[in-house]
Amino acid sequence: MEILPGITIDITLSIVVGLMVKILMILLLLLSVIMVRQEVLMNKVVNLPLGKNLRVLVWVFFLMTLILTTIVVIA
């Protein structure tokens, strides 16, 4: 498809879906940041003994999401 005179792009289903996946991955990364913050706030309201373990868990999830999002967006 010619979007400007002399410039053509070939839009396929894979490109559209790939772009959507990238956008959703970034959204998921934002949600995981919110979850990390929310866990801290929840633990402040009620300081439960297992709160620290859960904090580690949500941080691990956030880092994992960050790495995978970076890979998917760059690829």
Place this chain on the structure above:
Amino acid sequence: MPEIFDANKKEDDGLVEVKRLMASGKYKNDWGSLILSPQIKFESQNEGEKVIVLGRRHFVTNLGWIALICFAFFVPFFWNEFPLVADVDNNVHFFLTILWYLSLALFAMQNFLLWFYNVYIVTDERLVDVDFFGILYKNINVTQIRKVEDVNYSQKGILSSFFDYGDVVIQTASEQRSDDVFGKGGEASPFTFEAVGNPNEVVRIISELMEQEEEEEYQGRTR
């Protein structure tokens, strides 16, 4: 001179019900639905205020979303059965699979956190109901034990009878209704301990606290 009676002295003998339950050796699990004398602190805790009971919804109430996740786990195995997904490249398939499993993990952790931190706290002075709805809204109800008028509980359905959990409804003088989105059209009272394990024991403990409070009021001791 021996001290015979001191009006300001607190009774620190503990509750009979709590002692009886503690002696049974149960209710100490941090993941449980009913925890006695937990080592926790909460935001508005007064100095010297002792937490007697920590409750949360029974684990069985999580079965719905756990089943959903188990089902969703197998969906990527059948990507090729979906009309549009079948037509995309292998790379995009792979990214879509990553996105799917990350979303599932986020959903699971979100539900787990909400279950874990939606707690009901009974202290020797107050009742605290901590409700988190989603990740951006919380609702915390606090009342004094002496303001409690009535306590009752209900068990509805097969699961609640089988696993011994139910809703403990605590009536206070307040007319306020809780905007609990988990309930069907809101809770009966702001202090509804939903799906808490062993509701009969919770009711007994709160009743005993009420009696103790009345006795202290009668004797002129205040906290």
